[in-house]
Every structure is written in C-alpha cells, then in structure tokens.
Amino acid sequence: MLDIQKIRADFPILSQTVNGKPLVYFDNGATSQKPQIVIDAIEKYYQEINANIHRGVHTLSQLATDAYEVSRGKVQQHINAKFAHEVLFTSGTTHGINLVTNGFASILKPGDEIIVSSLEHHSNIVPWQMLCEKTGATLRVIPINEDGELILDAFDELLSEKTKVVTLNHISNALGIINPIKYIIEKAHAVGAAVLIDGAQAVPHLKPDVQDLDCDFYAFSGHKMCGPTGTGILYGKEEWLNKLPPYQGGGEMIKEVTFEKTTYADLPHKFEAGTPNIAGGIVLGTAIDYLNNIGFENIQKYENELLEYATKRLLEIEGLRIYGTGKNKASVVSFNIDGIHPYDIGSIIDKLGIAVRTGHHCAQPIMSFFCIPGTIRASFSFYNTKEEIDVMVEAVKKAQTMLS
Numbered sequence: 001m002l003d004i005q006k007i008r009a010d011f012p013i014l015s016q017t018v019n020g021k022p023l024v025y026f027d028n029g030a031t032s033q034k035p036q037i038v039i040d041a042i043e044k045y046y047q048e049i050n051a052n053i054h055r056g057v058h059t060l061s062q063l064a065t066d067a068y069e070v071s072r073g074k075v076q077q078h079i080n081a082k083f084a085h086e087v088l089f090t091s092g093t094t095h096g097i098n099l100v101t102n103g104f105a106s107i108l109k110p111g112d113e114i115i116v117s118s119l120e121h122h123s124n125i126v127p128w129q130m131l132c133e134k135t136g137a138t139l140r141v142i143p144i145n146e147d148g149e150l151i152l153d154a155f156d157e158l159l160s161e162k163t164k165v166v167t168l169n170h171i172s173n174a175l176g177i178i179n180p181i182k183y184i185i186e187k188a189h190a191v192g193a194a195v196l197i198d199g200a201q202a203v204p205h206l207k208p209d210v211q212d213l214d215c216d217f218y219a220f221s222g223h224k225m226c227g228p229t230g231t232g233i234l235y236g237k238e239e240w241l242n243k244l245p246p247y248q249g250g251g252e253m254i255k256e257v258t259f260e261k262t263t264y265a266d267l268p269h270k271f272e273a274g275t276p277n278i279a280g281g282i283v284l285g286t287a288i289d290y291l292n293n294i295g296f297e298n299i300q301k302y303e304n305e306l307l308e309y310a311t312k313r314l315l316e317i318e319g320l321r322i323y324g325t326g327k328n329k330a331s332v333v334s335f336n337i338d339g340i341h342p343y344d345i346g347s348i349i350d351k352l353g354i355a356v357r358t359g360h361h362c363a364q365p366i367m368s369f370f371c372i373p374g375t376i377r378a379s380f381s382f383y384n385t386k387e388e389i390d391v392m393v394e395a396v397k398k399a400q401t402m403l404s
C-alpha cells in the first residue's frame with residue numbers, strides 16, 4: 001500500500017493554492033509535477049559538478065560525464081535495452097520521433113507505406129507526413145471503434161510487403177486507451193516493417209521492456225515521468241541506429257572532420273550532436289529512481305483505483321459522456337457534458353483550483369472521429385487522491401448548473 005500523504009509531501013507544488021483554492025492537479029498527461037529530490041538534484045548539479053561532458057580531461061568534466069553516463073545506464077536498465085548505446089538522450093518524444101523520420105528519408109521510396117494509428121498525438125503524425133512528402137511514401141491509418149480501440153482486423157488488412165514502418169502510441173494521450181502493441185509489433189515484423197512506439201503516456205504508468213516488446217524504436221519524454229522538461233529518450237535497436245544517418249551535424253557526433261569527408265562517431269554519440277541538456281539528462285535518472293522506489297506495480301494498482309472511482313463518480317452526472325470506453329485503460333478520463341463546450345467547464349473549474357486539460361489534446365483526428373471540438377481530460381497520477389476526484393466532480397456539477 002502506498003502512503004499517499006507521504007508521497008504528496010515529496011511534491012512541494014501540490015500544497016499550493018490556486019485562485020484561492022487548494023490545487024487539484026489533474027493535468028498529468030500534459031506534464032507531471034516534480035518531487036523535491038528531482039528539484040534538488042538539478043540545483044546540486046549546477047552547484048557542484050557543472051562542466052561540459054565527453055570533452056575535458058579535467059575533473060569536473062569527468063564527474064559530469066560519469067553522472068550523465070550513469071543516468072544512461074539507469075535508463076537502459078529501466079527499459080531493459082540490450083546495450084547502453086541503444087539509449088539516446090533527446091529533448092523529448094517529439095525530438096526522438098523526428099530523429100527517426102529524418103533517418104528514414106534516405107531509406108523510403110515512392111510506393112512504400114507507413115502505417116500510423118488514429119489515436120496518435122500530432123507529434124507522431126506530422127513528422128511522418130513530412131517524411132511522406134519527402135520520399136513519396138504513403139501514410140495509411142488504423143481506424144478505431146466507438147470505444148476508442150484500434151480495429152485490429154483493419155490493421156491486418158493494411159499490412160503488406162509495401163509496409164516499411166508501423167508507428168503508434170503505447171497509451172493514447174487523449175483517451176487513455178492502452179494499445180495492444182505487442183500484437184502489432186509481431187504482425188508488423190512479419191512483413192518486415194520497422195516499428196516505432198510513442199511511449200510518452202506509458203512511461204509514467206508502467207515500465208516498458210523493449211526487448212520483450214521487440215520494438216525497433218521507443219520514444220518518450222522525461223517531463224511526464226517526474227523528470228525535468230527538455231529531457232527525453234529514444235531507444236533504438238543497435239542495427240537500426242547503425243543504419244540510420246545522423247539527425248544533426250555538429251560537435252560530439254564525429255570521429256574525424258576534414259573538408260573532404262567527415263566520419264561519424266560510434267553510437268550513441270552519432271545522434272547526440274552539440275552540448276546536450278546535461279543537468280536534465282542526469283536528473284532524469286533521479287526521477288526514474290524515485291518512481292522505481294515507489295514501484296510501478298504499486299503505481300498501477302493505485303492509479304487503477306483512481307480511474308475506476310473517477311469513472312463511476314463522473315457517470316453520476318447527467319448528460320456526461322466518457323470517450324475512450326475500451327477495457328484496457330490508463331488513468332485518464334476524457335469527457336464532455338451535453339450541450340456545453342469543454343472549454344467553458346475547464347475555465348470554471350480552474351477558478352476552483354482544478355487543473356484539467358480541455359481541447360483536442362494534440363489529437364484532432366480523434367476529435368473528428370467523435371464529431372466533437374474537444375474534451376475535458378482529467379489525467380491522474382499516483383500522487384492524486386479520491387478526495388480530489390470528489391472536489392472535481394462537485395466542481396463539474398456546479399459548472400453544469402451555471403452553464404445550462
């Protein structure tokens with residue numbers, strides 16, 4: 001059992017008031033809050049070991065390099081990558097996906113196909129569309145049903161020897177649906193396609209095992225898992241990372257530079273041009289340690305309770321509809337109330353100290369599918385409570401009365 005009050009005390013922001021009311025933070029899908037241990041680690045880095053990495057022979061540079069590489073090792077262990085050099089530091093999920101789509105520009109040919117799902121965040125749609133424009137490849141889309149679940153028969157039909165890449169999220173940010181990625185990866189590999197998983201919404205809730213999943217790429221952000229903004233990871237299988245050309249040219253990514261020809265550094269440095277977010281990369285390791293200390297099994301169990309409770313309480317409200325009613329879900333509830341724009345509810349409950357996301361959640365195709373402008377999304381973390389859910393439900397009822 002988790003001691004939630006003790007956990008909440010780790011997060012200084014949670015004891016704030018907003019608009020005169022105790023903060024209820026249910027926008028964890030957009031970014032998570034940071035525990036004091038993470039905030040302290042950032043300060044400690046700048047106070048004690050700040051130096052550029054992989055360059056100097058001086059002591060601080062070595063300390064900073066060691067800490068950065070220790071963090072890479074933690075991530076490797078955490079996601080069970082085979083090699084540390086398969087773990088690339090990025091600025092976030094978006095950066096990781098663009099690194100891969102940029103690399104595929106030299107591989108794909110006209111007539112090739114890329115399969116994405118209907119549940120994607122714009123950052124896992126737009127880079128692939130840009131890649132299609134560059135290469136003449138075609139984008140195909142896995143449809144969803146009314147519960148917000150991928151239609152797997154339709155996916156099977158889209159697959160062919162033309163399929164070169166299949167990409168989708170592990171968990172949908174807009175609906176919270178957990179996708180059957182293992183099945184999809186296996187099917188995609190059977191036709192020889194590479195698979196990129198967008199794990200941005202999965203890593204706050206579970207520990208992905210990239211070898212067990214057998215995905216070729218797995219991208220995620222640090223800031224949604226208690227880490228600093230501007231941090232992220234792209235896992236790539238060694239053979240793929242060797243095959244793809246570098247994303248950015250610059251310092252740190254070369255072996256030798258002459259004006260005739262430059263040879264690239266070995267992995268992971270080939271993909272880590274320039275001075276990275278050193279403090280962020282190191283502290284991402286601190287955040288991962290923090291989460292592992294709480295334990296992902298505990299986190300999942302508790303967050304499932306919150307999900308069930310919130311679903312039940314919200315459905316007490318007349319005219320309320322939840323989107324994403326599939327069985328396999330993370331702790332996200334996306335909803336609307338008949339005849340009321342989600343933005344209006346969001347604004348009123350913000351006055352009551354409640355932070356939810358309203359809008360299309362960077363997933364406009366899902367909103368088009370349900371013929372709605374957007375939803376109200378409450379996304380829960382292990383530091384949230386049932387009492388906070390009660391506060392939200394009462395606030396939503398109040399807003400409904402005011403607006404109807």
Ligand SMILES: *Cc1c(COP(=O)(O)O)cnc(C)c1O
Pocket residue numbers: 029030091092093094095121123124169171172173198200201221
């Ligand atoms: C947040 C999110 C992204 C983008 O992450 P950034 O940190 O903004 O790069 C991509 N995909 C999903 C599913 C997300 O939730």
